[in-house]
Amino acid sequence: MKTLPHDLRAVAGQFAIVGDYLAAEPYGSGHINDTYASIFDQGGTRVRYIHQRINANVFKQPALVMENVERVLRHVHAKLTAAGVAERHRRCLTLIPTRSGAAFYRDPRGNYWRTYVFIEKAATYDVIASPAMARAAARAFGRFQQLLADLPAPRLHDTIPDFHHTPRRFAVLEQALARDAANRAARAKAEIDFALQRRTLTQTLIRDYEQGLIPERIAHNDTKLNNVMIDDATQEGICVIDLDTVMPGLAHYDFGDMVRTATRSGAEDEPDLSRIVFQADMFDALAQGYLETAGGFLTPAETDRLAVSGPLITFEIGIRFLADYLVGDVYFKTHRPDHNLDRCRTQFKMVAEMERCRDAMEAMVRRHAGSGS
Numbered sequence: 001m002k003t004l005p006h007d008l009r010a011v012a013g014q015f016a017i018v019g020d021y022l023a024a025e026p027y028g029s030g031h032i033n034d035t036y037a038s039i040f041d042q043g044g045t046r047v048r049y050i051h052q053r054i055n056a057n058v059f060k061q062p063a064l065v066m067e068n069v070e071r072v073l074r075h076v077h078a079k080l081t082a083a084g085v086a087e088r089h090r091r092c093l094t095l096i097p098t099r100s101g102a103a104f105y106r107d108p109r110g111n112y113w114r115t116y117v118f119i120e121k122a123a124t125y126d127v128i129a130s131p132a133m134a135r136a137a138a139r140a141f142g143r144f145q146q147l148l149a150d151l152p153a154p155r156l157h158d159t160i161p162d163f164h165h166t167p168r169r170f171a172v173l174e175q176a177l178a179r180d181a182a183n184r185a186a187r188a189k190a191e192i193d194f195a196l197q198r199r200t201l202t203q204t205l206i207r208d209y210e211q212g213l214i215p216e217r218i219a220h221n222d223t224k225l226n227n228v229m230i231d232d233a234t235q236e237g238i239c240v241i242d243l244d245t246v247m248p249g250l251a252h253y254d255f256g257d258m259v260r261t262a263t264r265s266g267a268e269d270e271p272d273l274s275r276i277v278f279q280a281d282m283f284d285a286l287a288q289g290y291l292e293t294a295g296g297f298l299t300p301a302e303t304d305r306l307a308v309s310g311p312l313i314t315f316e317i318g319i320r321f322l323a324d325y326l327v328g329d330v331y332f333k334t335h336r337p338d339h340n341l342d343r344c345r346t347q348f349k350m351v352a353e354m355e356r357c358r359d360a361m362e363a364m365v366r367r368h369a370g371s372g373s
């Protein structure tokens with residue numbers, strides 16, 4: 001048996017789990033936290049748990065992250081209970097408290113750990129296999145937002161301030177460009193021009209929010225396909241996971257990031273741009289799935305702006321890659337020269353594609369909004 005970098009028996013022993021610890025192993029393909037699955041014997045039945053070490057480099061205040069996660073889960077569980085929903089512990093993550101009743105355990109080395117009930121008979125997928133899967137994931141994220149639309153005050157913590165403040169992201173790009181610290185601006189001239197021509201795009205949504213036209217919501221903020229558990233039997237998106245970035249935001253951040261990640265034909269860092277095309281059938285499936293659940297609470301003004309959130313969030317991530325390229329690859333890990341520039345190019349190609357398909361996207365949103373939920 002391989003030795004693990006952490007003593008999982010000791011970690012698991014801190015949590016209020018009944019039964020005998022049998023084993024643990026690294027689990028899943030997450031990039032941020034360290035995830036392990038353990039097996040316990042509970043009176044002759046094998047039961048699994050998920051243990052996660054929170055990445056304290058990314059989340060500077062893990063205790064605040066856990067406060068958000070705890071409140072969100074308590075609220076969702078209460079609503080599912082009130083509605084008499086079956087299989088509540090497969091439809092919502094469940095935190096196992098420590099033996100002293102806390103939401104997380106801090107080990108002697110300062111690592112933060114949490115434990116969840118293992119959601120069985122469901123899986124996460126790294127690649128979207130079909131529009132049906134995109135629709136299932138979008139339904140799940142829409143339902144997640146809907147369940148949190150009435151979370152009582154106080155506001156959740158802003159664990160990553162200005163996460164989607166596009167004008168501030170643009171200002172960072174302009175600073176990087178002015179300094180040109182890695183002497184790369186000449187190599188990225190076409191991308192810099194593309195970005196500078198779209199300065200006004202950065203005001204979309206933020207301006208509407210500041211003018212009170214669209215409300216603050218609770219957003220998941222990491223709406224990749226592999227953050228939804230898909231039920232093995234029904235293929236339904238049964239549970240939204242990975243809640244570290246849940247915080248106040250706009251509903252559009254989640255829809256826009258789904259569009260960014262699910263409608264692109266190739267890899268995020270594909271150097272051959274002819275392979276990067278916008279897949280309209282995926283967009284249609286996302287709009288359909290999302291509106292089936294989120295349609296119940298979105299205002300008409302929010303629905304009106306769904307289509308534009310795709311190119312906006314894609315542009316935002318593109319300028320972040322570009323800025324990081326210009327400062328010399330400080331934030332995003334790179335594995336080859338020009339890696340961040342390649343990533344920027346795929347985003348900008350998608351922005352251009354979506355600008356071309358704007359009317360079609362608007363029409364699809366209207367059609368699914370019109371069919372009601």
Ligand SMILES: Nc1ncnc2c1ncn2[C@@H]1O[C@H](COP(=O)(O)OP(=O)(O)OP(=O)(O)O)[C@@H](O)[C@H]1O
Binds near residue numbers: 030093116
């Ligand atoms: N409660 C659970 N039950 C079953 N599997 C789970 C559970 N929680 C997480 N997983 C699995 O572990 C993987 C990693 O979990 P998670 O997404 O929380 O980690 P992460 O490191 O934050 O990921 P990311 O790279 O998406 O930020 C998931 O994709 C899923 O396959």
Ligand SMILES: [Mg+2]
Binds near residue numbers: 030031226227242
């Ligand atoms: Mg994840």
